Amino acid sequence: MSMLRINAEYSSDLSQELEELFKALANVNRIVLLYSLSSGEIENISVNEISQIMKLSQPAASQHLKILKSAKILDAKKQGNHIYYNFNQKSLIKHKKKIDFLFTCVLAKCQELENRE
Amino acid sequence: MSMLRINAEYSSDLSQELEELFKALANVNRIVLLYSLSSGEIENISVNEISQIMKLSQPAASQHLKILKSAKILDAKKQGNHIYYNFNQKSLIKHKKKIDFLFTCVLAKCQELENRE
DNA sequence: TTTGTATATAAGTATATACTTATATACTTA
DNA sequence: TAAGTATATAAGTATATACTTATATACAAA
Numbered sequence: 001m002s003m004l005r006i007n008a009e010y011s012s013d014l015s016q017e018l019e020e021l022f023k024a025l026a027n028v029n030r031i032v033l034l035y036s037l038s039s040g041e042i043e044n045i046s047v048n049e050i051s052q053i054m055k056l057s058q059p060a061a062s063q064h065l066k067i068l069k070s071a072k073i074l075d076a077k078k079q080g081n082h083i084y085y086n087f088n089q090k091s092l093i094k095h096k097k098k099i100d101f102l103f104t105c106v107l108a109k110c111q112e113l114e115n116r117e
Numbered sequence: 118m119s120m121l122r123i124n125a126e127y128s129s130d131l132s133q134e135l136e137e138l139f140k141a142l143a144n145v146n147r148i149v150l151l152y153s154l155s156s157g158e159i160e161n162i163s164v165n166e167i168s169q170i171m172k173l174s175q176p177a178a179s180q181h182l183k184i185l186k187s188a189k190i191l192d193a194k195k196q197g198n199h200i201y202y203n204f205n206q207k208s209l210i211k212h213k214k215k216i217d218f219l220f221t222c223v224l225a226k227c228q229e230l231e232n233r234e
Numbered sequence: 235t236t237t238g239t240a241t242a243t244a245a246g247t248a249t250a251t252a253c254t255t256a257t258a259t260a261c262t263t264a
Numbered sequence: 265t266a267a268g269t270a271t272a273t274a275a276g277t278a279t280a281t282a283c284t285t286a287t288a289t290a291c292a293a294a
Contacts, residue, residue, distance in 0.1 A: 015148040022148075026139035027282085031132040031219070038222035043230060047241055060283060062242055067281095081240055081291045089227040096220045102148070103213045105155035110206035113160060144252085164271055177253060179272055184251095198261045198270055 018102060021095050024071030029054055030064050034073070037087065044084040135219060138212050141188030146171055147181055151190070154204065161201035 025031065036053050037045065045053075051061035065085055068074040072091035076083050142148065153170050154162065162170075168178035182202055185191040189208035193200050 012149070015145050015152065018148050019143060019145040022139045022143035023281095026136060026143040028132050028136040029282090031135050031139075032129070034219065034223055035132065038226040043233070048239095056282095057284075058241070059243080059285085063282075066242080078241095078290090083241060086230070087223055087227045089224070089231070092220070092223060092227065096224070099216060099220075102151065103209070103216075106151055106204055106209060107206070107213070109155040110204045110209065113203070114206070116160070140251095146252090165269095173252095174254075175271070176255085176273080180252075183272080195260090195271095200271060 014098065014101070018098055021071055021073075021098065024067050024073055027064070027067075029056065030068060033064065033068075037085075044079075044086070046082045046084060050085065131215060131218070135215055138188055138190075138215065141184050141190055144181070144184075146173065147185060150181065150185075154202075161196070161203065163199045163201060167202065 033050065033054055040053075042049065047062055047065065048058065050065065051058045054061050054064065056064070065074065065076070069076055069085075072088050073095070074085045075088040076085050078084075150167065150171055157170075159166065164179055164182065165175065167182065168175045171178050171181065173181070182191065182193070186193055186202075189205050190212070191202045192205040193202050195201075
């Protein structure tokens with residue numbers, strides 16, 4: 001069985017997972033939000049605070065948060081009247097591994113082609 | 118100057134670059150193509166061959182290739198009547214670093230929050 | 235209870251994306 | 265030069281995305 005055949009088998013599921021992940025990340029507002037959350041001092045951050053950081057309306061922010069939560073980039077916990085968003089660490093580690101795998105495959109091929117010359 | 122302030126300065130440009138990169142990657146056909154190119158035996162691959170691999174029409178494949186080339190994921194070289202696509206190694210290494218930086222920031226924050234408990 | 239606050243969701247709209255078919259461009263070869 | 269091949273681009277269309285405004289839901293506090 002050739003590499004291409006093997007690849008065709010695993011790549012379908014993994015590629016679809018990566019598509020979902022990349023789609024969730026493919027928005028500058030959401031990327032800036034992730035950086036802001038990374039550097040922010042506030043541990044538990046509410047939707048209203050996030051909408052202020054993002055300079056977006058509450059519904060717009062809420063919709064972005066839904067996308068990030070669906071993609072398991074963020075996690076939400078309800079506390080009384082507020083919903084606090086945080087990183088989904090466990091899932092983010094898995095996401096990172098998927099991306100690393102893609103780039104490892106691609107860059108390994110680059111290296112192989114370079115060595116052939 | 119707080120981290121948030123510093124962040125606000127660098128994140129704008131970098132975030133926009135990441136958005137473009139993630140958008141280019143946010144399509145399962147393109148992701149599968151990257152895996153196929155990674156594992157394929159053919160070094161120089163033409164648009165027609167790619168459209169067959171992708172199971173898409175020639176114009177559709179051409180449009181995907183344009184997106185991947187614009188995002189500096191692939192590179193094209195013309196040879197006679199054919200245009201051969203290959204990975205843009207130099208740029209891919211830079212792309213990987215940008216993604217790594219994002220995840221490093223995010224996962225460092227995760228770790229920090231975990232240690233606080 | 236009633237009122238206020240926090241958040242989500244629904245519906246509408248403008249723009250982006252991913253295809254299609256048709257055609258243009260560039261090169262090759264008879 | 266004419267005809268064929270490889271690729272890109274243009275135009276059209278269906279669907280997705282990212283907002284908007286209006287409204288629903290869930291909880292808190294008076």
